[in-house]
Amino acid sequence: MQPSLQFIDETFDINSCKNYVLSIQCSLDGFSFSVYDPHIEKFTVLIDYYLICATPYQLKNEIADIYNDEKILTQNFRKVTICYITQKTLISPKAISLKNEDEILKLCFTKERDDVIVRKDYLNNKTQLSLIPGIVHQFFTEKINNASFVPPSTVMLLRGEANMPTAPQVSVYKHNHILHIAFFENQKLLVFNSFYAKNENDELFYLLNMAKEQSSANNTSIYLYGDFYENGSFHKLLKSYFNKISFAHYNHQYTVSYTFYKKPAHIYLPLLELALCE
Numbered sequence: 001m002q003p004s005l006q007f008i009d010e011t012f013d014i015n016s017c018k019n020y021v022l023s024i025q026c027s028l029d030g031f032s033f034s035v036y037d038p039h040i041e042k043f044t045v046l047i048d049y050y051l052i053c054a055t056p057y058q059l060k061n062e063i064a065d066i067y068n069d070e071k072i073l074t075q076n077f078r079k080v081t082i083c084y085i086t087q088k089t090l091i092s093p094k095a096i097s098l099k100n101e102d103e104i105l106k107l108c109f110t111k112e113r114d115d116v117i118v119r120k121d122y123l124n125n126k127t128q129l130s131l132i133p134g135i136v137h138q139f140f141t142e143k144i145n146n147a148s149f150v151p152p153s154t155v156m157l158l159r160g161e162a163n164m165p166t167a168p169q170v171s172v173y174k175h176n177h178i179l180h181i182a183f184f185e186n187q188k189l190l191v192f193n194s195f196y197a198k199n200e201n202d203e204l205f206y207l208l209n210m211a212k213e214q215s216s217a218n219n220t221s222i223y224l225y226g227d228f229y230e231n232g233s234f235h236k237l238l239k240s241y242f243n244k245i246s247f248a249h250y251n252h253q254y255t256v257s258y259t260f261y262k263k264p265a266h267i268y269l270p271l272l273e274l275a276l277c278e
Contacts, residue, residue, distance in 0.1 A: 001049065001065050009044040009257030011037070017075035020044075023274035026136070027085035028053040029176040031063055033073065034268070036254070036275035043256040043272050045072065056133030063139060080144050081274040084118070084137075085152045085175045089130035091192040094121060101129050118149045123161050124188060128154070153180040155273040156225050157192070159248070160184045170211050172203075173225040173270060179203055181210050200234040208241060223248055225266050251276075 012035060021036040029052065035045035049066055053059040067073050088109040105111055114134030121127050130151035140147050156173045166186055173180040177198065183191040191210060197203045211220050221244040228234055230247065238245050248266040250256055
């Protein structure tokens with residue numbers, strides 16, 4: 001299987017992977033990974049595969065085929081972080097989720113018998129919960145000894161925490177048809193939700209409803225992550241309602257290979273910065 005996108009910097013050394021950090025992102029629509037060299041604080045590898053999978057079982061088989069073809073993935077890494085992109089994710093008060101995470105998820109989503117719960121704690125005693133198909137989780141845990149799993153949109157939420165704006169800010173992450181929206185104000189995460197969006201009209205509908213419930217659109221900053229494009233149809237629609245629209249960009253704490261600049265930073269930033277998650 002050939003990747004749809006492949007960027008490899010000349011500084012990458014496959015024999016030094018034990019010193020690198022591997023980040024993996026997957027969903028029924030795709031599989032991508034990146035490699036970070038913490039010694040020089042640089043991202044050196046970015047590879048993406050386009051997939052169309054009807055079931056988690058099919059996705060597991062597709063990933064297995066990629067592993068058979070991709071020598072980089074068979075190496076031992078210093079650290080491995082894995083994120084499964086799903087609509088089945090939510091934010092809950094930490095005190096509640098610690099005792100009732102299974103019940104909370106069942107109330108909101110259809111939970112398959114083998115689904116595995118992934119969690120991440122944030123500031124202000126909030127916890128994000130998400131589900132990953134058991135067959136996919138098992139594949140990675142058998143292949144990778146030191147794998148750690150994080151919920152989707154972890155990078156977007158951590159960035160929102162770090163900025164903690166006092167003025168209203170809405171962060172939006174799109175991965176194919178999955179949309180995650182987070183609303184921040186007065187240095188707090190107020191609302192987080194996930195949606196299935198068929199087109200840009202659906203995306204705008206969900207965003208406007210969340211933004212207008214919390215604040216006036218004219219006073220709200222919009223930050224975009226993932227599958228959005230400058231002057232794309234969704235971006236053009238946004239301009240009719242919001243004055244402050246920005247695309248997420250790379251952090252100054254690291255550099256990326258010059259080869260990455262063939263694609264806008266905000267598209268793959270949620271994958272790359274998984275390497276920096278603790």
